[in-house]
Amino acid sequence: MRETDPRSIAGKIPAPDRHVPLVVVGAGVAGVAAAIEAARAGVEVVLIDEHPVDNDMMAMDVPLCFGQRMDGSVRNRALMLERVVESNPELASAHEAGVDVQLGTYVWGAFVNGPAVQELPAPMLGLADDRRSWLLGYDRLVVAAGARDVLLGFPGWERAGTLGAAGAAALLTRYRALAARRLLVLGSGALGLHTAALALDRGVEVAGIVEVDARVRGNAATAKTLAGRGVPFFPSHTIRAARGRTGEIESVVLVAVNRDGTPVEGSEREIACDAVCWAVGLVPSVELLHLVGARIRFVGALGGWVPDVDARMRTSVPTVFAAGDCAGFHQGMLTEPDVALAQGRLAGLAAAESLGARVPAETRRAVAATPFATAEVHGHWRAWLDSLIAAGGWEVNICQCEEVTRRELVATEPPRYLKWQSPQMSARSVTTLLRDGPLNQDQIKRLTRAGMGPCQSRRCREQVGLLLARAADTTLDRIPLPTFRPPIRPLPLKVLWPADEPAAMREEWVSWFGIPTQFSPHWTAGMAIDEPTAHARLILSDE
Amino acid sequence: MMADMAGTSGAAVVIVGGGVTGLSAGWWLARAGVDVLVLEKGIVGWEASGRNGGGATHVYSPFGLEEQRLWPQMDELLGYPTEYQRDRIGVALSEAQLALARRWAEIGETRGFRWELLDRRQLKELVPNVGDNAIGGTYLHFGGHANPQRTVQAYAWALQDLGGRIQQFTTVTGLSQRGGRVTAVETSRGTFGTDVVVIAAGPQTGAFADMLGVWLPLAPARVEMIATEPIPLMRVGGVAGNGLYGRQTLRGNLVYGGGPHEWINVPDMATPDHANTPLVRNLARRLAELLPGAAHVRLIRSWSGLVENTPDGLPVIERLARPDNVVIATMSSVGFGLSPAVGRAISELVRCGRCEFADLGALALSRFTDTPRDWRERVGWAAVPSAVEAAAGGDA
């Protein structure tokens, strides 16, 4: 006869609060297109997006790097909701198509059964707003989560005013709440040029575009237009430091670099600005794809770790699709919004069809992936990192949350608050770890704490990876993808907790297994520390 | 003493598994001057040993006194920080919880340790984040906790400093036997000759016992933990209760686990991926109940780990009678805190065949001789067959 252990999780995870055939995460170009196509094909769709994001979260650089440059209006939630809706007219079309649009809603987890989890009644997402959390079950999932910012550290980057291009773009467009007057852009590809143009269009002065390469990257005509609008370009330059008398950036020091990335001494120039925006690249947001177990691999030309997808954007998990920037980001996509759009439509249709919806042949034909040219991007990031190290040195925080410097990272030093010193420890470093096998970012995170903070490594993931690759004399693709764990948004305990729990969850809760003999003193064999239960019949011999 | 070594890559003692049990054993052996090699299929401490609550308060165990004696010295002995902190506070939100906390304290008392009963006011003075829902607690002037990830690496590095070797990314696949002894271990990276084998492979320990024709009943399970952003340090970091174990780290994070486990199967040497479930929400709720003053704090991580349990929840630590050059060590899900002492015990079993400082009688394998093979089903500890297994027609 099969018994059930009442202290086990069996039967205790309730069905999700709601179940829908299709959930689309992300209401950017790709997600909205996916949702509309599926809804038109007759599928019930919930479309979720976190914007407008809570002000406290923005202050932590979550989900994008906003660099503390939000103006006071972001505190007005109703106004922000209005602006987010206004900035995305397609949302109205989605609504009209019958899509259930849920804004201001974080997807903080994705839970699926797998080799070590068999007790979930259905695949489900963990959702939350700023007050409470709930669970949403799905049959199909389209992840259209966009891309994240990539930041690199320089002396003074902890000061308010260091943004990422996606964060800056969100503040300029969706929120119309950028509190900066003079922005300096780091990186000159399509992303940098776009960011500068966007800033100018929105009345923000551009203090310059800095590029470590000898030539300006990106479209020459766009660059020329920007120059015509008075934007200075600084090719063969890097940033040496950001300055400010308070906690705010008031100016930056640029320095010219030689071909090998070393600074040209005496070439420093100080430039007044109140914001610095990293625009060297974005990385696909693969957190949710990782959590559902989709196969993810490194593609240098698509921003890094991306899901394997087929021609119709289906991942290796047959019920999960990926579209838009999260399926692979290349700067060319900024000038080709059709790429994300087409991917979204493909994914939406494929998901709908896999649910049994009938899609007319002409619709199917009309939706095709837009091809785009790509090139490896991480060599450029590495050139930036090398120049920053040469110009700014090793005593620069790489992880702001945990205050870990570049030097401490490669020396695998224990965190400063331990005040630990020993000759043995001093002899250890990334170099000695390399003798034991390939470097693993999660392992080094555990030792140094780089990436362990409340921003959930949004500001340091890529630079830690790059620095480890540099120390190991290898490339970023050789450093395994550091894991993502729920909650993928830092949410308060009182938001995450469930208002009600199944009675069995509360009544049978034990801190550890509830095996009556497990903690019984060995000198009193058989005496139980735990409250004895009906389950105390442990079979040690055949009865 | 090197009998029959295959090539130069073998060692006098080969340890299968680079968790705290194997690493501590290796470190103690290296301290005694023994040539030791630890084989680990992944990275040291990647499984339970790097994913646990860090609790080191097991005074009920035959190793309890040695656990309490060794921990305060570990940083110095190893030369690397473990973040060990002493003392524990038990918070009770109900009479039943208080009774349980008292039981723990009293077990300590019978072993000569000091503790105090706290009323709500005293408790709140020590732990301002507890709320009016607390009825009182216990203050143990013994026990403690450390940082598992730092500790694992400390063992590994200290072992290497003494000349011991660790080979990561090496999966042990078999044990060669000749003349009633194990002569070599077979791995994904070749064969390693040895005089003595220590099997400390966590949930996979049972598979190795099987290879040797020894019956070791083990039930693997998955358990989950959560971690918050840092908050200001509490006077005592070892605050637990309300069905949670855990601690405040020296950085300030609240790191807690507890609640229902999931029985699973570990069918081969590959450890299944560690996933979380919506249980993280229930853990968040328990933590906010335990420390209402921290209810606004943000959860930033969760994880799960696999542990193995014997039917009575007690470790098995034994030098086998046949083959007589094998030591088996499985900690039955309570092995982090005990690891300094257990490593010492294993080292003694390897070197002189018996443990000098503790009575291992209660941990002998013989207690399971009559345990039926289908014991997991009988006690309800069987895994729900996975979709894959079900499809394969297995009704495991």
Ligand SMILES: Cc1cc2nc3c(=O)[nH]c(=O)nc-3n(C[C@H](O)[C@H](O)[C@H](O)COP(=O)(O)OP(=O)(O)OC[C@H]3O[C@@H](n4cnc5c(N)ncnc54)[C@H](O)[C@@H]3O)c2cc1C
């Ligand atoms: C500097 C800059 C300039 C740009 N200029 C243009 C332009 O001129 N024209 C144009 O069409 N596009 C522009 N874009 C947008 C860009 O083209 C995007 O690449 C494109 O919109 C791709 O859209 P997407 O749907 O893949 O991702 P996104 O538009 O990024 O949408 C993804 C959405 O998913 C949400 N999301 C992700 N994870 C979660 C979660 N866990 N929970 C809840 N919500 C989540 C995100 O917050 C985001 O709203 C610009 C972007 C930048 C950075």
Ligand SMILES: Cc1cc2nc3c(=O)[nH]c(=O)nc-3n(C[C@H](O)[C@H](O)[C@H](O)COP(=O)(O)OP(=O)(O)OC[C@H]3O[C@@H](n4cnc5c(N)ncnc54)[C@H](O)[C@@H]3O)c2cc1C
């Ligand atoms: C969430 C959680 C909380 C816990 N809390 C506590 C606590 O507070 N206090 C406490 O004392 N204990 C706690 N424990 C239990 C404790 O972590 C374990 O008992 C202990 O870590 C066991 O260590 P080990 O070395 O025996 O096994 P493991 O840590 O499982 O190590 C075994 C190693 O062997 C390796 N291996 C397996 N098969 C092979 C093979 N074929 N070849 C090569 N290598 C192999 C594995 O990769 C693994 O690294 C907790 C456990 C978990 C998961």
